[in-house]
Amino acid sequence: MGANTTTIIADSRLGGQRWDRMIFGHFIEHFHTQIYGGLYEPGSPLADDRGFRTDVIEAMRELKAPVMRWPGGNYVSDHHWYEAVGPNRIPSYNKAWRVPEPNTFGTDEFIAWCKAVGCEPYICTNGGNGTAEEMSNWVEYCNGRYDTRYALQRQQNGNRKPFGVTYWGIGNESYGDWQIGAKTVAEWGPYVAESAKMMRAVDEDIILSAAAVPDTEWTLALLRAAGRYLDLISIHGYWDHTHQVNEPKDYLTCMMRAEEPGQMIERTRHVIGAAGFTDKVKIAFDEWNLRGWHHPDGTGQDKIDARDLNDLPETYTMADALFSASFLNACLRNANVVTMANVAPSVNTRGPIFAHRDGLVKRTTFHAMKLYVDHVRELMVPTDVAGPRLQHGARSVATVDAVVSKDGTGSTITLVNRDPVAAAECRIILDGQVLTGAWSAIILDGDSPDAFNSIDKPDAVAPRSVTMKDAAGSYSIPPHALCMLQIPA
Numbered sequence: 001m002g003a004n005t006t007t008i009i010a011d012s013r014l015g016g017q018r019w020d021r022m023i024f025g026h027f028i029e030h031f032h033t034q035i036y037g038g039l040y041e042p043g044s045p046l047a048d049d050r051g052f053r054t055d056v057i058e059a060m061r062e063l064k065a066p067v068m069r070w071p072g073g074n075y076v077s078d079h080h081w082y083e084a085v086g087p088n089r090i091p092s093y094n095k096a097w098r099v100p101e102p103n104t105f106g107t108d109e110f111i112a113w114c115k116a117v118g119c120e121p122y123i124c125t126n127g128g129n130g131t132a133e134e135m136s137n138w139v140e141y142c143n144g145r146y147d148t149r150y151a152l153q154r155q156q157n158g159n160r161k162p163f164g165v166t167y168w169g170i171g172n173e174s175y176g177d178w179q180i181g182a183k184t185v186a187e188w189g190p191y192v193a194e195s196a197k198m199m200r201a202v203d204e205d206i207i208l209s210a211a212a213v214p215d216t217e218w219t220l221a222l223l224r225a226a227g228r229y230l231d232l233i234s235i236h237g238y239w240d241h242t243h244q245v246n247e248p249k250d251y252l253t254c255m256m257r258a259e260e261p262g263q264m265i266e267r268t269r270h271v272i273g274a275a276g277f278t279d280k281v282k283i284a285f286d287e288w289n290l291r292g293w294h295h296p297d298g299t300g301q302d303k304i305d306a307r308d309l310n311d312l313p314e315t316y317t318m319a320d321a322l323f324s325a326s327f328l329n330a331c332l333r334n335a336n337v338v339t340m341a342n343v344a345p346s347v348n349t350r351g352p353i354f355a356h357r358d359g360l361v362k363r364t365t366f367h368a369m370k371l372y373v374d375h376v377r378e379l380m381v382p383t384d385v386a387g388p389r390l391q392h393g394a395r396s397v398a399t400v401d402a403v404v405s406k407d408g409t410g411s412t413i414t415l416v417n418r419d420p421v422a423a424a425e426c427r428i429i430l431d432g433q434v435l436t437g438a439w440s441a442i443i444l445d446g447d448s449p450d451a452f453n454s455i456d457k458p459d460a461v462a463p464r465s466v467t468m469k470d471a472a473g474s475y476s477i478p479p480h481a482l483c484m485l486q487i488p489a
Contacts, residue, residue, distance in 0.1 A: 003388065004387075004388050004425060005387060005425045005426070005427055005474060006385060006386065006387025006388065006398075006399065006400040006402075006424060006425065006426050006427070007385075007386050007387060007426075007427045007428075007429070008383060008384070008385050008400075008402045008404070008413070008415075008426060008427070008428045008429065009383065009384045009386075009429045010381045010382065010383040010384075010404035010411075010413070010428075010429070010430055010431075011381065011382055011430075011431055011432065012379070012381045012382075012406050012411075012430075012431055013431055013432075014381075014382045015382065016379030016380060016381055016382075016406060017335050017336055017379065017380040018335070018378060018379060018380075019331075019332055019335035019376075019378075019380055020335065020339040020340065021064075021066045022066050022067050022120075022339055022340035022341070023328065023331045023332065023335070023338060023339070023340065023341045024063070024064070024065070024066060024328075024341070024369065024372060024373050025065070025066055025067040025068070025069065025122070025286070025340050025341055025342040025343070026060070026063075026065045026067065026068045026069070026119070026342055026343055026345075026346040027068070027069040027070070027073070027286065027287055027342040027343065027344040027345050027346060028068060028069070028070050028071075028345050028346050028347060029070070029071060029072045029073035029074075029075050029344075029345055030071050030072060030073070030075045030079070030094065030097070030101060030105075031072075031073065031074075031075060031097055031293065031295075031307075031345070031349060032293075032295075032307045032308075032310060032348060032349055033311075033348045033349075033355075034345050034346075034347050034348045034349055034351070035105050036102070036104075036105065037348075037355070038053070038056065038347040038348045038355045039052065039053055039056045039057075039113065039346075039347050039355070040052060040053070040104075040105045040109070040113075041053050041355075042104075044357070046359070050109070050112060051104075051105075051109075052112075052113055052116060053355060053360075055355070055359060055360050056347055056353060056355050056360060057113075057116050057117055059353050059360060059362065059366070060117045060119070060346065060353075061117060061118060062370060063352070063366070063369055063370055063373055064373045064374075065117055065118075065119040065346070066119055066120060067119055067120040067121075067122050067167060067340065067342070068110075068113075068114055068117070068119050068120070068121060068122060068342075068346070069122040069123075069124055069167075069169070069286050069287075069342045070110050070121065070122070070123065070124070071110070071123075071124065072096070072124060072172055073124070073172055073287070073344075074096040074097060074172065074173070074178065074179060074180075075094055075096050075097055075101075076096075076124050076125065076126050076127075076128070076172050077096050077126060077127065077128025077129065077130075077171075077172060077174075077179045077180035077181055077182075078094050078095045078096045078126070078128060078129060078180040078181075079094065079096075079101075079126055079130075080092075080126065080130070080134065081106070081107055081125075081126075081134070081138045081141070082134075082137075082141075083103050083106075084103040084104075084105070084106025084107065085106050085107050085108060085141070085153065085154075085157055086153070086156075086157050087157075089102075089103040089104060089106070090103065091103060095180050096128075096179070096180050097295070098298075098299045098303075098304070099304060107123075107138075107141065107142065108154075108157055108158070108159060110123075111142075111159075111163045111165070120166060120167060121163070121165050121167065122165075122167035122168070122169065122286070122340075122342075123138070123142070123165055123167070123168050123169070124168075124169035124171075124172055124286075125138060125168065125169060125170055125171070125195070125199075126171075126181075127170050127171020127172065127174045127181070127183070127191070127192075127195070127210075127211060128171070128172075128174065128179050128180040128181030128182070129180050129181040130181070132191070132194045132195040132197075132198045132199075133198065135168075135170065135195050135198065135199055136195075136198035136199045136201065136202050137149075137150050138150075139165075139168065139199050139202040139203050139206065140202050141153060141154050142154070142162065142163040142164075142165040143162045143163060143164060143165055143202065143203045143206070144162060144202065145162050165206070166205070166206060166207050167206070167207050167209075167340075168199060168206050168207070168208050168209070169208070169209040169210065169211070169232075169234055169284075169286070170192050170195050170196060170199075170208065170209065170210040170211065171183075171188075171192070171210060171211040172211055172234075173211055173236060174188060174211045175188070175211065175213055175218050185217055185218050185221050186221070188211075188218070188221070188222055188225075189221050189222045189223075189224065189225025189226050190225055190226075192210045192222060192225065192226040192229070192230075193225050193226035193229060196208055196210070196226055196229035196230065197229060200229060207231045207232065208229065208230055208231050208232070209230065209231065209232035209233060209234045209284045209286070210222060210226060210230055210232075210233060210234060211233075211234050212233035212234055212235055212268070213235060214235055214264045214265075214267035214268040214271065215267070215271070216271055216274065219233060219268070219271045219272075219275075220271055220274060220275055223271070223272065223275035223277055223281065224275060227275055227276075227277045227280070227281055230281055231281065231282065232281065232282050232283065232284040232339070232340065233268070233272070233281060233282075233283060233284070234284045234286045234287075235264065235268055235283060235284070235285055235286075236285070236286070236287035236288065236344075237260070237261055237264055237285065237287070237288050238287075238288070238289055238290070238291065238292035238293075238344075239254070239257040239260060239290055239291075239292075239323070240253075240254060240257070240290055240291040240292060241292045242291055242292050242293070242294045243292055243293070243294065243295060243296070244296050244297065245294075245296075246294040246306070246309040246310075246312075248291060248315045249319075250319075251317065251318065251319040251420055251449040251450060251480070252390075252392040252420060253392065254290060254319040254320075254323055255319065255322065255323070255390060255392070255397060255418045255420075256392050256393075256395040256396070256397055257290075257323070258322070258323055258326040258327075258397050258401070258418060259326070259330075259397050259398070261285070261288070261326070261327045261330040261331075262330035262333065262334070264285075265283060265285070265330060265331070265334045265337065265338055266334075268283050268337075269283070269334070269337045272337070282337055282338065282339040282340075283334075283337050283338045283339070283340075284338075284339065284340040284341070284342070285331060285338060285340070285341040285342070286340060286341065286342040286344075287342060287344035288327055288341055288342070288343060288344060289343060289344050289345075289350045290319065290320050290323040290324065290327075290350075291315065291320070291350050292350075293307075293310060293349050293350060294306065294307060294309050294310050295307055307349075310348070310349045310350060311348065311349075311354065313354070313361065313363075313452050313453065313454035313455070314450075314452050314454075315350075315452070316350075316363040316364055316365060316452050316453070317364060317446075317449065317450045317451060317452050318364060318445065318446050318448075318449045318450070318451055318461065318480045318481075319449065319450075320363070320364055320365050321364035321365055321367065321368040321444060321461070321482060322368070322416055322418055322480065322481075322482060324343070324365045324368045324369065325368050325372070325401070325414070325416045325482045326401050326416055326418075327341075328341070328368075328369075328372050329401050329402075329403045329414065329416065332376065332380050332403050332405070333380065333383075333403055335380055343365070343369065351363075351365075352365040352366035352368075352369055353366060356455060358455075359455075361453050361454060361455060361458050362453060362458065363452070363453055364444075364446070364451070364452060364453060364461045367444050367461065367462060367463055368444060368482055370463075371442060371444060371463060371482060371484050372414075375412050375414075375442065375484040375486070376403075376405045376412060376414065377405035377406050377407040377409075377410075377411065377412050378405070378406075378407045379405060379406045379407060380403060380404070380405055381404040381405060381406050381411070383402060383403055383404045385398065385400060385401065385402045387399060387400055387424075387426075390418050390419055397418060398418075399417065399418055399419050399424055400415060400416065400417055400418070400424045400426060400477070401415075401416040401418070402414060402415050402416070402426075404430070408489065409488065409489055410486065410487050410488040410489045411430065411486075411487040411489075412484055412485070412486055412487075413428060413430075413483075413484075413485040413487065414482075414483070414484055414485075415477050415481075415482070415483040415484075415485065416481075416482055416483075417477040417478065417479060417480065417481045417483070418480070419479050419480070420449040420479055420480050421449075421479050421480075422479055423476045423477060423478055423479055424476070424477040424479075425474045425475070425476055425477075426474060426475045426476075426477055427473055427474050427475075428475065428485075430487065434473050435470070435473075435475075435487070436470045436473055437469065437470065438467050438468065438469040438470075439467070439468055439469075439485055439486060439487055440465065440466075440467060440468075440485075440486045441465070441466050441467070441468045441483055441484060441485045441486065442463050442464070442465055442466075442483070442484045442486075443463065443464055443466055443478060443481055443482070443483050443484075444461065444462075444463050444464075444481065444482040444483075445461075445478050445479070445480055445481035445482070446460060446461045446480065447460075448480075449479070449480040468483075468485060
């Protein structure tokens with residue numbers, strides 16, 4: 001084999017790691033058109049009698065969404081849940097996003113929407129200008145089984161049975177000065193501990209996360225103060241920063257960031273271990289996307305209207321699809337510590353689903369995620385990947401990224417060729433045997449690395465089924481492609 005061949009060695013005889021389907025989770029926020037005009041659009045011919053877009057629900061079902069995090073995000077640092085329940089809702093002004101909030105989509109609607117999709121609700125509480133009491137009252141509203149104040153309020157609002165919300169988060173990026181009510185290192189740990197204590201006093205069985213970062217200063221202090229109450233720490237990652245200026249980075253620049261999610265996971269794993277919580281506290285990577293959201297500072301209408309630039313279809317290319325694949329590979333490879341990840345967001349802005357007035361577009365990332373949901377098997381097999389690196393300027397990443405999964409019916413070899421123009425030659429060794437022969441595969445690629453889907457061309461990028469046959473023990477993976485190679489048992 002030549003120097004340009006990547007060798008993938010996977011050996012199930014060394015064991016396997018079960019992974020949590022919550023890794024394929026989702027996130028939605030009260031930002032721009034994610035909720036209003038996205039998944040919720042009363043009066044639309046595409047909506048049901050509750051105002052839920054049925055085409056969006058069907059697309060979420062296609063992705064087999066296991067969990068949805070809501071309502072934020074930055075939004076939640078100025079969200080008070082009690083303003084968005086019951087029959088008499090008054091619009092509020094959300095200081096985090098600097099826009100009016102009608103409060104017509106609140107807790108009851110969110111729970112009903114999750115039931116329609118078939119996913120678990122994950123509620124992130126207000127760790128900004130909210131209080132521990134407000135958080136615990138929200139748990140009582142959702143999960144309270146006695147005839148007490150907030151549980152009775154839920155019943156009066158038409159929901160006699162408790163919602164049974166399992167997943168809860170304390171705060172969102174509370175370390176950042178962009179959050180309403182941001183906290184210092186010294187403040188955060190005790191605040192989380194008190195909030196968690198009160199929430200668990202209402203329902204001891206909830207699974208609880210708190211906002212963290214992959215460094216020792218913030219997260220070590222958090223875990224020392226509150227780790228005994230937590231199941232998860234929440235970390236976030238966006239790698240193409242477009243907050244102020246909407247200039248999405250080119251394909252190769254994006255690919256150079258593709259190994260960074262794994263590095264963030266390793267740093268966070270180290271902090272959890274240093275705090276003495278290995279095997280007790282796991283990672284929820286509960287906001288992730290290649291591209292950050294565009295929302296320039298300011299309250300002027302021009303600044304708010306600039307958020308429409310998030311909808312430009314040409315932004316979401318094979319770079320987004322392959323970065324997403326690389327991210328999911330990193331989570332699966334570290335499934336003993338990462339038990340949830342939530343693409344941010346699911347609908348509109350930078351999400352895999354673009355819902356417009358007349359229908360929806362499945363972006364390149366939708367197809368990438370669906371391939372993982374449909375084809376990754378229950379055990380991750382120990383896998384080594386060795387091969388050439390893709391260079392761009394002073395940086396480089398592995399040209400091919402790969403994970404291998406297995407169940408009783410066979411194996412899936414997941415291959416990502418990041419090279420924009422050249423096919424990748426891959427030699428695959430499974431359980432000590434060089435793989436040869438012809439096998440079924442599904443490939444996601446485009447006519448260029450900058451290919452994208454749009455209203456006019458919704459299927460410019462779509463998966464295709466092929467038969468792959470080796471040439472002298474090597475399989476050729478097309479450029480800028482995600483490949484799921486299926487090997488029956």
